[in-house]
Amino acid sequence: MNFKGFFIGMVLLSLFSVSIIMFGFTLQADNNVNQTILDNPQLNRTFGQINQTIYSAHANASGARGSFEQEQNPVEGVGEITFTSITTAGKNFGSLTVGIMNIIFITIQQTLGIPPIVIIALSTIIIISIILLIWRVIKAGE
């Protein structure tokens, strides 16, 4: 499994974990169960940490994208042909894609009432995928 697949798997795993716990908690809270699953201190702590991790992963991915776009274009080596224009184009299209994605995701979230954590997890996956795709364009021209 490559890095991208592993990263996406980890983010989806944390999202699934939060969903399972939230499903149980909501079901129990709606039916007036005395002791809900989140009353267990260990599970409550795990739930909070997973939430926090997803939010910080999104912040880190956004930071990584900013750093990536601010980096200087690669310098040509001896006997190597580098087209700096494709690098700039890749970065610009990356920003454009993330901008469109944010607008669409906000609309979907507000229309369908999706919890913000779901959008943030998906957004993190897409940002990392875009960075790796741009890097692939710069490296191999694919």
Add this chain to the structure above:
Amino acid sequence: MFNILFMPYRTLDQYNQSEGIPIVLQAAAETAPILIPLILFGLFTIVMLSTYFSQRRLTGRGNFAASFAVAGYVLVIVAFVMSLIPNIITTTVLIACVVISIIGTMFLLLAGRD
């Protein structure tokens, strides 16, 4: 001491039978605390093996990780439904079901790819 070791079981007429069917489950769970975990384990095993061998029969190849994850989701849903009735399932068993479900998801997302 012998009174503690050989306490008589409570019979159904000692429960408030006006509360309905849940009393039967509560009485059974109180008499044999291992009953509910065994039921859940049996359900998990049946769902996992049946989906795995069904997939293998239909397509010639089974995905064990997917079967494990699906069985985990069924398990956790049934466990949460059981938790709505008081004194049927303990929090420890419920959390174990959640953990099994998360392990199934991890197995599916990180190791179950071809």
